[in-house]
Amino acid sequence: MSAADDTLLVQEIAPRDGLQIEPGWIETDRKVALIDELSDCGFTRIEAGSFVSPKAIPMLRDGGEVFARIRRRPGCLYVALVPNMKGAERAIAAGVDELNLVVSASETHNGANMRMSTDSSFEAFARIAEVASGTGVRLNGTVATAFGCPFEGSITDKRVISFAERYLALGITNVTLADTTGMADPRLVSERTGHVLRLVPTTGLTLHFHNTRGLGLANVLAGFQAGARRFDASLGGLGGCPFAPGATGNICTEDLVHMCHAMGIPTGIDLDRLLTLSRSLPALLGHDVPGQVAKAGPVWDLHPAPASAKVAPGACGTA
Amino acid sequence: MSAADDTLLVQEIAPRDGLQIEPGWIETDRKVALIDELSDCGFTRIEAGSFVSPKAIPMLRDGGEVFARIRRRPGCLYVALVPNMKGAERAIAAGVDELNLVVSASETHNGANMRMSTDSSFEAFARIAEVASGTGVRLNGTVATAFGCPFEGSITDKRVISFAERYLALGITNVTLADTTGMADPRLVSERTGHVLRLVPTTGLTLHFHNTRGLGLANVLAGFQAGARRFDASLGGLGGCPFAPGATGNICTEDLVHMCHAMGIPTGIDLDRLLTLSRSLPALLGHDVPGQVAKAGPVWDLHPAPASAKVAPGACGTA
Numbered sequence: 001m002s003a004a005d006d007t008l009l010v011q012e013i014a015p016r017d018g019l020q021i022e023p024g025w026i027e028t029d030r031k032v033a034l035i036d037e038l039s040d041c042g043f044t045r046i047e048a049g050s051f052v053s054p055k056a057i058p059m060l061r062d063g064g065e066v067f068a069r070i071r072r073r074p075g076c077l078y079v080a081l082v083p084n085m086k087g088a089e090r091a092i093a094a095g096v097d098e099l100n101l102v103v104s105a106s107e108t109h110n111g112a113n114m115r116m117s118t119d120s121s122f123e124a125f126a127r128i129a130e131v132a133s134g135t136g137v138r139l140n141g142t143v144a145t146a147f148g149c150p151f152e153g154s155i156t157d158k159r160v161i162s163f164a165e166r167y168l169a170l171g172i173t174n175v176t177l178a179d180t181t182g183m184a185d186p187r188l189v190s191e192r193t194g195h196v197l198r199l200v201p202t203t204g205l206t207l208h209f210h211n212t213r214g215l216g217l218a219n220v221l222a223g224f225q226a227g228a229r230r231f232d233a234s235l236g237g238l239g240g241c242p243f244a245p246g247a248t249g250n251i252c253t254e255d256l257v258h259m260c261h262a263m264g265i266p267t268g269i270d271l272d273r274l275l276t277l278s279r280s281l282p283a284l285l286g287h288d289v290p291g292q293v294a295k296a297g298p299v300w301d302l303h304p305a306p307a308s309a310k311v312a313p314g315a316c317g318t319a
Numbered sequence: 320m321s322a323a324d325d326t327l328l329v330q331e332i333a334p335r336d337g338l339q340i341e342p343g344w345i346e347t348d349r350k351v352a353l354i355d356e357l358s359d360c361g362f363t364r365i366e367a368g369s370f371v372s373p374k375a376i377p378m379l380r381d382g383g384e385v386f387a388r389i390r391r392r393p394g395c396l397y398v399a400l401v402p403n404m405k406g407a408e409r410a411i412a413a414g415v416d417e418l419n420l421v422v423s424a425s426e427t428h429n430g431a432n433m434r435m436s437t438d439s440s441f442e443a444f445a446r447i448a449e450v451a452s453g454t455g456v457r458l459n460g461t462v463a464t465a466f467g468c469p470f471e472g473s474i475t476d477k478r479v480i481s482f483a484e485r486y487l488a489l490g491i492t493n494v495t496l497a498d499t500t501g502m503a504d505p506r507l508v509s510e511r512t513g514h515v516l517r518l519v520p521t522t523g524l525t526l527h528f529h530n531t532r533g534l535g536l537a538n539v540l541a542g543f544q545a546g547a548r549r550f551d552a553s554l555g556g557l558g559g560c561p562f563a564p565g566a567t568g569n570i571c572t573e574d575l576v577h578m579c580h581a582m583g584i585p586t587g588i589d590l591d592r593l594l595t596l597s598r599s600l601p602a603l604l605g606h607d608v609p610g611q612v613a614k615a616g617p618v619w620d621l622h623p624a625p626a627s628a629k630v631a632p633g634a635c636g637t638a
Contacts, residue, residue, distance in 0.1 A: 108624045151624040183618040185581035186540050213618065214530075214574040214611040215581075217537040221505050255533040262504035262534075292533040299502040299532065305427045305470040 007266045009230040010253060011045035011206060012038050015066075016081055017250055018238030020050070020057050022285060028062045030284060032069045034277075038235065039073040041274045042267075047079045047100065047232075051087035067094040079140065083114060088128040091137075098138040101125050101172070104180070105159050106149030113144070122166050129170045140174040140206070141167035147192065148183030157195050164199050174204045176232070179219070182212025186222035193226035208232040209251050210240075211290070216251035217259055224265075231256065235274070236281045236289035252291040254278050258298050271298065326585045328549040329572060330364035330525060331357050334385075335400055336569055337557030339369070339376050341604060347381045349603060351388045356596050357554065358392040361588045366398045366419065366551075370406035386413040398459065402433060407447040410456075417457040420444050420491070423499070424478050425468030432463070441485050448489045459525070460486035461495040466511065467502030476514050483518050493523045495551070498538065501531025505541035512545035527551040528570050529559075530609070535570035536578055543584070550575065554593070555600045555608035571610040573597050577617050590617065 015035050019026060035048050048070060054061035063080060072078065077097040082088045091099055103121035104110035110118045125141070132139055143163045148155055164175050177196060189207070197205060207223045209216045209231070220231055237252030257269045278294040334354050338345060354367050367389060373380035382399060391397065396416040401407045410418055422440035423429035429437045444460070451458055462482045467474055483494050496515060508526070516524060526542045526549070528535045539550055556571030576588045597613040 112625050148618060150622045153619070153621050182615065185578060185618070187582040211533075212611065212615045213577060214536055214571065215578055217533055218540045218578065221537045221540060252533065258532060259504060259534055259537065263506040292531065296501065296531045299467060299504070300472070302472050303469045306431050 005229075007229065007268065008224060008256075008260050009044055010256060010267060010269060011047060011079070011230060011232045012041075012043045012235060012253055013047040013208075013232045013250060014038070014235035014238045014253070016047040016050050016060065016079075017232070018234040018236070019059055021240050022059055022238075024286060026059065026284065028065050028069070031062070031066050034284070035066070035070045035078075037273075037277050039071060039076055040270075041277065042269045043076055044268065045077045045079060045098075045230075047081065048096075050081035050083075051091040051094070051096075052081070052083050064090060064094045067091075067096055077138070082128070084124055085127055085131070088131060092132065092135055096137065098140055098174075099128065099132060100140045100142055100176070101128065101167075102142040102144055102178075103163065104144040104149070105155045105163055106145040106152045108151040109145045109149045109180070112151070118163075122170075125167075125172070126170055129172065138174065139170075139172045140176060141170075141172040142176040142178050142208070143167075144178045144180045145183075146177040147179040147185075147188055148181070150181045150183070157192060160192060161195055161199065164196055168199060173201065174206070175200045176206040176208050178208035178232075179210055180208075182210035182215070184209060184219050185215060186218050189219045189222040190226045193223050193228050197227050202227060202229050206230040206232060211237065211249055211251050217256065220251065220256060220259070233257075236278045236291045236294065238281070238285075238289060249290050252289075252293075254291055255293050258293040262299055324548075326548065326587065327543060327575075327579050328363055329575060329586060329588060330366060330398070330549065330551045331360075331362045331554060331572055332366040332527075332551045332569060333357070333554035333557045333572070335366040335369050335379065335398075336551070337553040337555070339378055340559050341378055341557075343605060345378065345603065347384050347388070350381070350385050353596075353603070354385070354389045354397075356592075358390060358395055359589075360593045360596065361586075362395055363587065364396045364398060364417075364549075366400065367415075369400035369402075370410040370413070370415075371400070371402050383409060383413045386410075386415055396457070401447070403443055404446055404450070407450060411451065411454055415456065417459055417493075418447065418451060419459045419461055419495070420447065420486075421461040421463055421497075422482065423463040423468070424474045424482055425464040425471045427470040428464045428468050428499070431470070437482075441489075444486075444491070445489055448491065457493065458489075458491045459493040459495060460489075460491040461497050461527070462486075463497045463499045464502075465496040466498040466504075466507055467500070469500045469502070476511060479511060480514055480518065483515055487518060492520065493525070494519045495525040495527050497527035497551075498529055499527075501529035501534070503528060503538050504534060505537050508538045508541040509545045512542050512547050516546050521546060521548050525549040525551060530556065530568055530570050536575060539570065539575060539578070552576075555597045555610045555613065557600070557604075557608060568609050571608075571612075573610055574612050577612040581618055 049063035079098040080091045080096040081100045209219045233253040233256045234250035237249045239250035368382035398417040399410045399415040400419045528538045552572035552575045553569035556568045558569035
């Protein structure tokens with residue numbers, strides 16, 4: 001991460017977190033093409049798949065083949081989520097650049113999602129860290145439900161900080177705080193980001209937000225103001241989680257990049273190319289997607305003025 | 320506005336800005352019922368209609384009857400948009416508490432929307448101010464396209480400030496900066512709000528945002544941080560403008576109130592009551608509405624933990 005201090009880095013997660021809940025099968029060829037096209041948009045990180053039970057997530061059962069066939073753009077890390085040692089071994093064999101480990105700050109959520117205690121999760125991570133050591137494969141540690149749990153409610157700063165510390169104790173200095181079911185608000189994001197940035201370097205912290213309650217970009221703004229510089233986002237706003245009641249989608253990559261460019265915050269992403277790619281999603285998936293800039297266009301795309309004669313007087317005003 | 324300094328005040332605009340582009344006629348009875356139910360949610364301002372040409376906006380042609388029949392909750396101002404002297408006279412006769420005047424900062428947009436120059440708009444406002452003087456009817460001056468014009472592009476600080484000054488020169492100390500077609504970004508909002516608050520008192524400034532490009536609540540956050548305390552919003556996120564290409568809805572009232580309450584910012588609004596009302600909109604209008612909290616529920620509404628046995632292992636993780 002050699003970016004300037006004011007650059008906001010986006011990790012594109014549509015190929016993993018976006019696709020995993022899609023109902024219809026997407027051919028390996030089309031997944032590879034999507035990831036290659038994302039690579040050309042200028043991302044420095046793409047979460048390109050997961051190595052989980054094919055029974056649990058059938059859509060991502062072809063992770064090995066996807067990683068074997070994608071074009072590796074220099075300067076981009078290709079990441080995979082792994083839930084356990086078996087997944088880690090498969091991912092390392094597939095040539096994944098970084099393994100994304102996940103434990104929920106909420107004991108209840110971790111039980112539901114991973115079917116184990118959070119202590120057991122960290123024991124598994126310790127073994128994975130040993131296996132990954134010396135292979136050149138990097139590790140990222142995600143704290144899920146880091147801003148609230150749909151079952152337990154509030155999650156304390158202390159709990160989240162202790163989980164970050166447990167990752168650090170394993171030598172894992174890349175940490176993601178994930179708002180798994182869209183429970184974060186800007187004030188909580190600001191405070192919690194500040195706390196965690198005392199432990200985790202800015203270049204190692206990623207924030208992962210959902211737009212479940214319309215707060216996705218407001219939370220990014222709060223996190224950025226608090227010093228965070230890396231954010232997960234999903235092309236078109238694809239995604240959600242089958243185990244997170246009410247969750248309705250990750251924040252949308254192109255809407256985030258558009259916000260940044262409108263504000264003068266560099267991202268290194270080619271927004272026009274990204275918008276073209278986003279506009280191809282409905283044909284790929286067979287349904288509309290939540291992203292808004294792909295529909296409305298960026299603010300700098302102006303419209304021809306209407307002929308006044310065609311316009312009725314006093315019709316709109318402040319709208 | 321006797322609210323504490325940290326209170327965010329919402330002016331509900333669904334009955335005017337929300338309904339005006341609805342394709343199907345809504346009976347006067349149902350408009351009155353909607354406004355009465357909004358009154359019971361605790362708003363201090365409701366934009367309840369407009370007095371424009373019935374040919375231009377057929378939906379709001381019954382403004383006089385609506386104002387005659389709504390219940391006036393003490394402590395709430397009932398506002399109407401008026402485009403010209405004729406509208407102002409009708410609105411005053413109908414017992415409107417405050418007239419909302421509108422001119423676009425963009426000359427091109429004012430020509431398209433009002434079919435007159437901005438100078439002519441201010442000449443009309445001067446005459447309206449004379450007519451309103453002594454009647455007890457208040458005036459609010461809106462600067463439309465205050466954060467950008469879909470035809471002209473950027474609008475300068477200087478232009479917006481000069482328009483605020485022209486309102487002040489007419490004795491109009493309540494001023495709205497309207498992002499008519501959703502072109503604002505948080506940095507611009509922060510800067511422009513700061514400039515205008517040097518002229519207009521905090522208790523007089525309203526910010527009006529659209530969520531066209533997903534930035535609605537991020538812009539509210541930026542405006543609040545810059546000192547603004549009053550914001551327009553529309554129940555369910557209803558609205559848009561037929562003369563604003565690409566515009567797709569006002570910010571959603573219940574999503575805004577939910578954000579505030581999650582952050583500990585008081586609004587004086589009964590969110591549960593508001594959510595119940597929002598959930599009645601699809602039946603009233605015959606279509607889904609954009610608001611998200613009405614679908615996902617507030618963050619403090621928890622869910623029962625799933626039985627672990629029903630959950631497949633390693634299925635989701637960071638989602």
